[in-house]
Amino acid sequence: MIRVVVTGACGRMGREVLKTVWQAEDMVLVGAVDVRGEGQDVGPLWGAPEVGVTLQGDLEKVLAETRPDVMVDFTTPDVVAENIKTALRHRVRPVVGTTGMSSRELEEIRALAEELKLGCVIAPNFAIGAVLMIRFAAEAARYLPHVEIIELHHDQKLDAPSGTAIKTAEVVAAARGDFRQGLPTEVEKIPGARGGSFDGGIRIHSVRLPGLVAHQEVIFGGLGQTLSIRHDSISRESFMPGVLLAIRRVMHLEGVVYGLENLLFE
């Protein structure tokens, strides 16, 4: 059995992960951490009766007391890096969906996981459809290098652009090589109207509205034609098969794997 602790347990993703881990036959939910809701049983968080796992606020304490194999983290950009380092120091393997980490934080985590010879999976998007969208976008960019990305999320999201959009831009930029797009003489009448500018002039536009979950469109423009590749997560269940896969696989990894594609398409 894989012993799992969930951090960010009261959040939108945390609650879904609690339920998924609870229902997995090869996993046991041994702890749940959040800075709110301390002392309450986690079962009601996903509409179940009490299950005997209590929410706690102190990650160090939970790791020391419960000795898990894996920590699943869906928290916030400001705390995620420290949570990962704490887990690694307790010899617990992190599976991380939280976005918004800096590249410096990512490098520090890579170094620590390597030094401790522990697996760690960090994935900006655990939905298989989103991973395929990124893969197809990389393929399309080789033939239609003009591209803009529109990502659309619920209005409680803290980071912009989304981790998925950044990952898409990275992959597309790598596939295009030295290609640059955009008009140097362009004027923005309202600052930000053209979105954020990534390497090579790839524009990323972030939409935040109630009613949305997680969506992205990658639009390519060519001679007399456009191609749109779109993915929609219409519920947070979409991320759960990817999270389960990562929990199972991280047990056999050494070092950081960044992106679910590295587990899906080896």
Ligand SMILES: NC(=O)C1=CN([C@@H]2O[C@H](COP(=O)(O)OP(=O)(O)OC[C@H]3O[C@@H](n4cnc5c(N)ncnc54)[C@H](O)[C@@H]3O)[C@@H](O)[C@H]2O)C=CC1
């Ligand atoms: N990789 C993926 O597939 C996905 C990633 N995400 C990312 O996951 C993160 C969480 O998203 P949501 O669940 O929508 O956010 P949320 O705001 O609903 O949940 C975050 C939770 O973390 C808790 N928290 C804050 N600081 C903490 C700490 N130090 N220790 C423990 N818990 C702490 C908050 O109290 C809150 O309950 C975001 O970065 C989001 O972008 C979201 C969906 C899918």
Ligand SMILES: O=C(O)C1=N[C@H](C(=O)O)C[C@H](O)C1
């Ligand atoms: O905050 C979210 O909701 C999501 N965040 C991730 C991101 O930033 O890409 C993944 C997914 O888009 C949902």
